Amino acid sequence: MTGVLAELARTFALLSLVSIGGVNALLPEIHRQVVDIHGWMTDATFASAFAIANASPGPNVIFVSLIGWQVAGLPGLLVATFALLIPSSVLAYFAGRVLTRWSHHPAVAVLRDALIPVALGMMLASGLSMMRTVDRDAVTVLISLATTVFVYTTRRNPLWALGSGAIVNVAALHVL
Amino acid sequence: MQHDIPATPRRNISKAELFFGFLKIGLLGFGGVAPWARHIIVEERRWLSDREFAEILGIGQVLPGPNTINAAVIIGDRNQGIVGVLLCLVGQMAMPLVIVTALAIVYERVATIPEVGAALIGAAAASAGLVLGTALKMIRNIRPTPLSYVIGAAGFAAIGLLRWPLVAVVLVLVPTAIAATWWERRK
Numbered sequence: 001m002t003g004v005l006a007e008l009a010r011t012f013a014l015l016s017l018v019s020i021g022g023v024n025a026l027l028p029e030i031h032r033q034v035v036d037i038h039g040w041m042t043d044a045t046f047a048s049a050f051a052i053a054n055a056s057p058g059p060n061v062i063f064v065s066l067i068g069w070q071v072a073g074l075p076g077l078l079v080a081t082f083a084l085l086i087p088s089s090v091l092a093y094f095a096g097r098v099l100t101r102w103s104h105h106p107a108v109a110v111l112r113d114a115l116i117p118v119a120l121g122m123m124l125a126s127g128l129s130m131m132r133t134v135d136r137d138a139v140t141v142l143i144s145l146a147t148t149v150f151v152y153t154t155r156r157n158p159l160w161a162l163g164s165g166a167i168v169n170v171a172a173l174h175v176l
Numbered sequence: 177m178q179h180d181i182p183a184t185p186r187r188n189i190s191k192a193e194l195f196f197g198f199l200k201i202g203l204l205g206f207g208g209v210a211p212w213a214r215h216i217i218v219e220e221r222r223w224l225s226d227r228e229f230a231e232i233l234g235i236g237q238v239l240p241g242p243n244t245i246n247a248a249v250i251i252g253d254r255n256q257g258i259v260g261v262l263l264c265l266v267g268q269m270a271m272p273l274v275i276v277t278a279l280a281i282v283y284e285r286v287a288t289i290p291e292v293g294a295a296l297i298g299a300a301a302a303s304a305g306l307v308l309g310t311a312l313k314m315i316r317n318i319r320p321t322p323l324s325y326v327i328g329a330a331g332f333a334a335i336g337l338l339r340w341p342l343v344a345v346v347l348v349l350v351p352t353a354i355a356a357t358w359w360e361r362r363k
């Protein structure tokens with residue numbers, strides 16, 4: 001038990017420091033660690049945990065909390081959550097102070113211009129990884145692609161797309 | 177373009193206001209927290225103007241960690257120091273953690289009902305589209321330079337297509353991107 005908790009802490013604390021672009025950008029790596037390397041979850045439980053986290057409000061961090069919960073109960077949830085949040089928050093605490101004070105300095109502008117495309121590239125990769133994780137048939141692939149177009153072309157509340165995705169996939173269960 | 181809503185004159189936001197403001201942000205934040213954070217912080221509570229909020233969210237975005245968590249750290253620190261940071265973080269995480277755990281427990285009991293699984297997977301498939309569509313929209317709105325496209329495409333290919341380990345990719349890509357951006361600006 002303690003071994004699992006220590007391993008959860010080590011895994012997510014390290015990921016915390018490279019999570020530029022947030023937890024969604026980490027998804028491919030989280031899948032690699034949780035399913036491929038540690039074998040804490042199967043592909044199917046990983047996908048359903050991801051879906052449950054997506055159905056809840058709040059920051060994407062709660063997906064990692066849920067992995068901790070499913071691996072080691074409440075201690076696992078707390079360890080995974082703190083491991084993911086503390087290193088990056090400590091960094092944000094100090095970097096936020098520095099960047100706030102020097103926001104007009106040329107070096108900060110270079111940093112920003114260099115990191116924004118990295119973050120966007122990772123976000124695209126993570127969208128693809130999310131599709132790999134949850135899309136199992138033509139219907140779900142179509143839901144993903146239709147939502148991509150919906151979000152890209154309209155400014156409507158994304159909840160419409162999430163709700164429609166759920167309804168369409170349930171309907172497909174009965175029609176197909 | 178919406179007109180910039182002015183923030184109320186500069187004052188320290190109280191500890192209770194910070195906690196309950198972020199509690200509400202966490203509770204409402206379906207399908208991504210940032211739009212709801214803006215709604216509460218800029219429009220409802222007027223803690224910050226749109227411009228100030230975008231700056232803080234921008235800083236939160238380029239640092240490791242979830243952008244709205246980083247923004248909560250910065251806003252908490254500016255108003256109430258380290259105690260403010262803790263209140264904002266606990267406020268934002270509290271309700272979502274309770275809800276996600278409750279959902280997971282309920283799901284274990286109803287997982288055998290095919291409709292439940294299908295609805296969850298359908299919503300998650302849409303979430304993948306939400307991430308892709310948001311990323312594409314941001315790329316369109318920031319109008320990247322050719323160099324930015326190269327950096328972004330390299331990151332996408334390494335992680336999304338080749339599925340290389342993230343830590344190694346970040347350690348190589350970030351310094352390379354900074355050096356290339358600096359070199360391009362120097363010209």
